[in-house]
Amino acid sequence: MPKNESEITIEIGNLPGISARSDALKSYTGEDGEVATPVPGGKLHRCIAVSFCLLCILQAALNISLRLALSFQQNSLTEEREELKRQLNDYASQQNSLTRERDELKRKLNDFANYAQQGWVYFSDSFYYISSIKKTWQGSRDDCLHRGADLIIINSKEEQVFTRQFEKIMWIGLTDRETEARWEWVDRTLLTTSFWYPGEPNNYIGRNEDCVETWYYNDDNSWNDVVCENQNFWICEKKMAL
Ligand code: BGC
Ligand code: CA
Numbered sequence: 001m002p003k004n005e006s007e008i009t010i011e012i013g014n015l016p017g018i019s020a021r022s023d024a025l026k027s028y029t030g031e032d033g034e035v036a037t038p039v040p041g042g043k044l045h046r047c048i049a050v051s052f053c054l055l056c057i058l059q060a061a062l063n064i065s066l067r068l069a070l071s072f073q074q075n076s077l078t079e080e081r082e083e084l085k086r087q088l089n090d091y092a093s094q095q096n097s098l099t100r101e102r103d104e105l106k107r108k109l110n111d112f113a114n115y116a117q118q119g120w121v122y123f124s125d126s127f128y129y130i131s132s133i134k135k136t137w138q139g140s141r142d143d144c145l146h147r148g149a150d151l152i153i154i155n156s157k158e159e160q161v162f163t164r165q166f167e168k169i170m171w172i173g174l175t176d177r178e179t180e181a182r183w184e185w186v187d188r189t190l191l192t193t194s195f196w197y198p199g200e201p202n203n204y205i206g207r208n209e210d211c212v213e214t215w216y217y218n219d220d221n222s223w224n225d226v227v228c229e230n231q232n233f234w235i236c237e238k239k240m241a242l
Helices: 018-029 040-117 137-146 157-164
Strands: 121-123 126-130 170-175 211-213 224-226 233-239
Touching: 040 121, 137 170, 137 233
Parallel strands: 170 233
Antiparallel strands: 121 126, 126 233, 170 211, 211 224
16 A cells, blocks of 8 residues: 655665765765875875975975084184284284384394494493593593493492503583582482592692592592593493393
8 A cells, every 4th residue: 555655765775876886975984074195196196296395395495404504604704814913913013113123233233243243241231331441521421422331320239340441531511500519410410329538529739620430440439530621541331221
């Protein structure tokens, strides 16, 4: 008997052809209906796309690292160049000062050779010239000035001992010509350490003794004031430190 229309059920799964399509659909969606891996060609495309992306990322990373490395290298090269520049400047200024020093030493050596050749004696940073003729105090001083020196200024015990070894009465660069009893050296400095013979200076018997000589050269204290117009040997001094 025919059933009521609403009661008619069809066993679709049992219909021929429908069953095969249903199996195929099952294999595509899975039992729970989620989309599964598509056909094998699609998988390859996806693989290529992922690899390409990875390659891009790798390239970008490589680029960044190369740039960083390059910039580090550039920085260190710049620093090295600045350091080398500084060193070069140092060497240049060192060379300049050495050249100046060398020229100065050459000039000194030349001066030393000249003074020694002309019979000057070197002692404690000065050259000394002892005359072989006699002149007044001013005549003697002029001679020293012409030789690029001046009459001796004695400012140490050693220098005083040095003058006595020549055993000569010589003018020294000390006078009170400008102001009586105000003893002044030729460089205008005032007398501090003195080597007067006992009783000197004395303006002997009322004479105007304004210039100083090494009258008592046998004595430690050898100085005597005497009239400047007297004729004496003299001793010049030229300061010349090494
Ligand atoms: C005196 C000196 C003086 C000199 C003059 C000496 O006998 O002791 O003080 O200056 O004569 O020539
Ligand atoms: Ca005297």
